[in-house]
Amino acid sequence: MSETTRRRKLIEVALPLDEINAACKADKDRKTGTIRNLHKWFAPMPLPAWRALLFASLIDDPEDDNLRVGLLDLIKRLVANGADLPDDETLVEARDRLEKQFPDGLPPVLDPFCGGGSTLIESQRLGLPTYGSDLNPVPVLISRTLTETLPPLAARPALHKGQEPESGLFSLGPSGRFSGLVNDVMHYAELVRAQALDVLEPYYETLAGESPIAWLWARTAACPNPTCGVVTPLLTTYWLSKKSGDRAWLVAEPDGQGIVLRVVSGRADGAPAESLKIGDGVFACARCDATLDGPYLRAEGKAGRLGLRMICVVANVGKKRIYRSPTDEESSVLQRIPTDAEEFDVPINIDGQSIRVGLYGMTSWGSLMNSRQRLTLATFADLVAANRERIISDGGDETWATAITTLLGLAVGKMAQFSSSMAIWRNQPQAKTEAALSTHNLPMTWDFPEVNVFGTSVGDWRGLVKTALRALPFVSDAPTASATVIQGDARSATLPSPGLVATDPPYFDAIGYADISDFFYVWHRRALRTVHPDLYGTIATPKNGELTAVASRHGNNKREAQRYFIEGFTETFRNLKGQLLPELPMLVVYASKEQKAGKGEETRWSAILSAMIAADLEITGSWPIRGTTEARMVSAGTNAVSSYIVMVCRPRSQSAQTCSLADFNRSLRRELGSAVRDLQAASILPVDLAQAAMGPGMQIFSRYRAVLDQSGARVQVDQALRAINSALGEVLDEQEGDLDSESRFAVRWWATHGWAPGAFGEADKAVRPLGISVDDVVRAQVATSHANKVQLLGRSGLDRDWIPSNDISPTAWEAVHHLADRLIDGRGELEAARLMGELGPLQDPAMELTYRLHDIAAKSSRTSDQERYNALISAWSELIKLGSTAATTVAGRIF
Template sequence: MGTLLERRNGDEPAVTETARKKKLIEVALPLEEINAACKSDKDRKTGTLRNLHKWFAPMPLPAWRALLFAALIDDPEDDNQRVYLLDLIKRLVRNGADLPDAADMREAQTLLKRQFPDGLPAVLDPFCGGGSTLVEAQRFGLESKGSDLNPVPVLITRAITDLLPRVYGAEPLSVSNSAAETGDQLFSSRTLVQTSGYDGIAEDVLHFARRVREAVEAEIGTYFPKGNDGKPSTWLWGRTAICPNPACSVESVLTTTWWLSKRKGALAWLEPIASRDKVELTVIRDQASGSAPDSPKIGRGASFSCLACRQTIDEAEIRRQGQSGGLGLRLMAVQVVAPDKSRFFRAPTAADLEAAASARRPEDLPDISLGEPNQYIAPPRYGITSQLDLYTNRQLLVLSTFATKIREAYEWVLEAGGGEERAACIATLLGLALGKLAQGGSTQTRWKFDSRSGSASPEGIFGRADLPMTWDFAEVDPLGEGAKSWTQNVETLLDALPYAPHGQGSAVRSDARTTALPAPGLVATDPPYFDAIGYADLSDFFYLWHRRALRDVHPDLYGTIAAPKAGELTAFPWHHGGSRDQAQKNFISGFVETFHNLRASLREDLPMLVVYASKEQQSVADEQSRWASILTAIIDAELEITGTWPIHGTGSTRMRGQGSNAVATYIAMVCRPRAAAAPNSSVSDFTRALRRELGPAVRDLQAASILPVDLAQAALGPGMQIFSRYRAVLDQAGERISVGRALDLINTALGEVLDEQVGELDPESRFAVRWWETHGWVTAPFAEADKAARPLGISVDDVKRAQVAVSEGTRVRLLGIEGLDRTWAPTGDTRPTAWEAVHHLVDRLVRGGGELESARLMSQLGSLQDPAMALTYRLHEIAASKGRTADQERYNALINSWSELVKLSASHSTAAGRFF
């Protein structure tokens, strides 16, 4: 079960009007391999399709590749044939972030053509996002159609699945070989990634990107002067506020750090020196030792210590100054690239200050409001109320000028002999590069330190899907060749082209409630996650610049000043008069209408794929509300869930989730129209079915190493499979129970399943679970321990002899958090327990040797291995309910590594005590 999760059918199959052929996705999937591929895809930061342009929470390409193939291909109902298909899926995803092997793709395409002799079905994604679904559909040879209300994802998807395929295989224009002739060092040294049929268009993009940069530099290059010591590459800014102390009134700097570089042997920082009326900043650089002063920021809010008098400038005062236009900007330091390409920091010169101050905001930019401050958009609290306020005047001038020149580039391509399709493609790719330039070219750009090297570099907006308030930021040189420059953005964009397909597709701006395929096909989508991401609100950041550059190329996308908000299927109270209830009702009713509409585009022999997740587990109640909403819409649209699969869709370095319990799992739901003859059920029959079927499903999830933090969410899937097979589940009064009530019953049943698993443990471990739930790691009276042990047929002495607990005077304490003997092995223990196995595994994994040492122990567990896994899940559930975050992380880490530990423990070298 380590590599394969196979669905077991319940004793009560869903009623169908005719015998329905199951698809492979309704029976089995190789989850471990899919999840490993997704992790590889997310961990790859450059050289992926995501580098084309930012979109929020995209599903990894390998996941969609596996899901689409398994949704299209019939389950063979033969074990050997099924193993073959599952092995093919493993091969399709085994390259992780890289493309699948061509031979494996041809094999999959051949099978699909055999499955559909009259022609492959088209695929519709009505929430197209970054285009992942449709890219993988085209890779299999299927026609694709993407749509969205939001122009930003439509533009991204149109570029990948429509514009690029139209110029696949095109030779470069003759003008493209001018880098050497012009002597331009930017771009000219780049070695193009071998993109097969996109080599020609890549050369064209390079050429016209160079022309755009040259035109921009000719117009505004004076705002980026070169000094005698080299060319500035980054300007480091801090916001300022006036100290409210009447005896001080100094303009203090609101920075979160004085560090400039933490690189060994080249430490650099700022030293603030305050006098009676001002604060001077001195750059300290090239230090072998020493440390920057403490930041003036106080705590997690927006309070700062005045650098002169040390009085607190509290958040209320900073908000007051911000809203009255009183917050300022201070150029703190400049990073310079010397003639020998080395980099150093220095204080700003008069020329630096004049160049920044002389830039004027372009007058024809639309003033798009950021709206009211909310949980995802913080700047309006501090007087930063519009999109334009997120930039310095020089940054606005840069982006506006680039946009103007990109508009001209469309005509340049036509003049060079390129047709309209090529001109549209090149201009669109340049427009996407402009969006990337904005992403790293605003006051949201952080100066981020590498935890290993100590070097720092600019990090653009949207590391998370929000707009935080930034107090210090890095302004990059857009005309240079460093991080976040025009040059780098174009080059990383081109690195995405090898991952673009060359099939047939379209992407249009359309409402999911009305969009449709010309002929029924497969519907597969990753819709908005309730209130997890404010897509339209955040999209304005890109829309402003896309529209300025591309409204003549894509007039259908840019009919409004800002990204459309009305009709977006999210559940933000501020879009619904501040009412959470109304937001939820609109979300549900909108998706009921959407799913009813999408059924018309669904072939009768194909399922609908709906991938869903929430951003993070803020609370059990919030999480249940999110899930209840989408599930209510599915069921009210007369759909039945016939399969659910947890996809571990995040990488190792997600900003939320490291050290917290953020949701890391998407749930892929396989839906079919519910049969008209589907029966009703009583609550008691529903709960009996849950008890009968949820246990095996949970064991399957555990065997697939679903993370404990995600188990409750993943268990909703098989629970809702049972619930949705009925037309209604009725209570004693004959009233239909809500999805929320069904989720309560599913969660109760999950708790019973985990309790049953604990009941199968050795008595010492059962004692430890009960004791730990009540007392954690602290001591408690011996008499209480005696009362807890006796009903299990053991004594406290038995627990002590089993090395599960120790006595400290008249009190008892569990072992497991510290003081463990790292030579322990079950073979040398007269009474080995699951409790000991779990905590010795965790101890060695986290504190004593890592995976190798933990795997050595795993190889010796034998029959303790399965009970230890079950116990880990139960302990995590207890830790979550008790708010024991550190324990949650430890148990989650163990399950996260479980499959790897099993693999290592199974090798012959492990048994011999050697790892290679």
């Protein structure tokens, strides 16, 4: 197909972003009953997004508005059920459409960075042959399980009917198609548990009548004061539980040469003393005034002198939870554990991205667990490995045995998240254990819970297996869609025939995937190396060849790491370009953990885009997909992915021309404004606007063979990104001109003074060029004037009965701040939605003003204000939807 006759795909023209983002929010908000329950992976893109994107990438744009509306409606129905799957009728319609689009056979789909399997499972759901790969065995195992191992086993009967514990607990989709597999998985999970208890019971003594939930531990260090030397428990808090009416905490009291920890529990009120933590990794001695600072504790850790002390036992007695001090026998349990095996000594890359534990002498994966946790994990892994032969001897075939053993092996990996010193005890609102790796890094932890894997609470074996099985309803039931998932390098990934490439590659240096994956790999390997021998030929995950920019792999040279990343992805994109069916685009999803623009963010985007440009790819479309879980306030230091940017790419035309930098800048200023308005209309978060604007900006840049500066030198991507950011700033400045005069004054005054008062004379000079006076601004309730000072209104003390129709001179400034006040400080969404429904023609300028104010707040480091404006835009679409309802109920009142 020639470039002149090639038709654009729907994704290059239109997408129902609001509906896709709503479905993604529902998917992210759901904690149980998603494919993420199968096993931890990093920054997975929600299933509804991939379902919509893949379909829109394969279907031609009809070039007719009415026909396009029909296709967009079909996509809306594909994601209409949010975190749940679309109905069968809609799926059949989507598959039929694809078959008509490709009468000679559906094209295969390739994801060479298969991650948690989202891309593969949704391409398979649409009926497409699916191929995935990754250099890292952990995502290969997850993706292979979901798309290759499980689909053929739907509707197969159980080997052990009538013996399955609690089999009715699971919602397994249409006709319970995996009920037989679930029954057998739970059957063998119970056998593994019973066998493990036989081995481990001597180390899990409990008091009569109690069912332990967790044992809480703290690291200890001797005071550096030679006249003291007391061994101090390094507790970050004395709180155990803040449950209303049933509080519990610790009291530390010096006693002779030691520290006694006493548990106080069952209190309706009261609170503990301040903890010994006085800074990040800095503690006070529990006896004297000495400080156990970072250098001292790091030296103690490397010398092996940091100890462990059990500080509390959390247990159920009947239906009541208790907190008590441990007995001497419980406290000394670690001394009775057998000597560790060599397999626990697999080294950690202590220089890896966001890995801090090595600073304290924790240099092997086994050192992240206490000895009972290591023994427990090893016991379960060995029993899972041995269980495969039992399944076969019970009459199961190889595929059945592989599936059950794999699911149990993945549960062992999940167990490691709860059974390590990286887990966290959350003392509110409902005190419980939080799994390790929630933030994709390995920080130093000073106190931690050891869950009871034989119990009935968070992190126990039965619960982990059940949770993993809740991913099964999302496995594709497409009757003819095959899948193949292998370990391999993206630079050499291939399809058996040309098709579609869709992938979510590593985010530069944001996550050290291979380094952190060893947390799971060492236990997966122990349980599954005979089941998946192709994945476990090495004692740790492959590090060489991983396409990240982790500086520790390059002598801590960031520039060299960046060069490696760009060259590796240039080679990758050139290879992937060769796998494309000529009529199909390539989808590349990119994002960053950063929530604020800056040099690091620019470097990350510059690197991936440089590789695309060097591989002669042209960006023909870009879409921001919401990745947050809620209309959140963005806290300082937040590292959650907020939006995924989907870039639609084609091989650049052979006839592409060069252009001058001046022409490129003119094109930016001509085209970027409408693109930014489209992004704002789609409620892209202000914090993500700069990222999202890179897409349409790079569409312009990448359409040229080269952009040349005045000297004739090629303009590099980082320079183009700066030009795009500059043009974005101009667009936001121009939008300010659309505001009423009072709001324009307020923007300029706020940029200089914030919420602080300023001199009346300065305000008078600022307001006169706008054709109004300070009195006009005051009458409009945008500011106050008192004692020769002018101060803006909007941060507090607002009248929550304000509506524009009762205001003589309503302004966009008032609309924005009344909305934010009601959403964040008032009664929430419903009250803010009521006001949104009253804004009328103020709605659009208010939205533009919110983006403008967020931009100013970000550049001025006004974090609190930045958070408020971001939260308002995050909720904007929902407020419009709720505001259009004729009757909205707020706290029993009907409006």
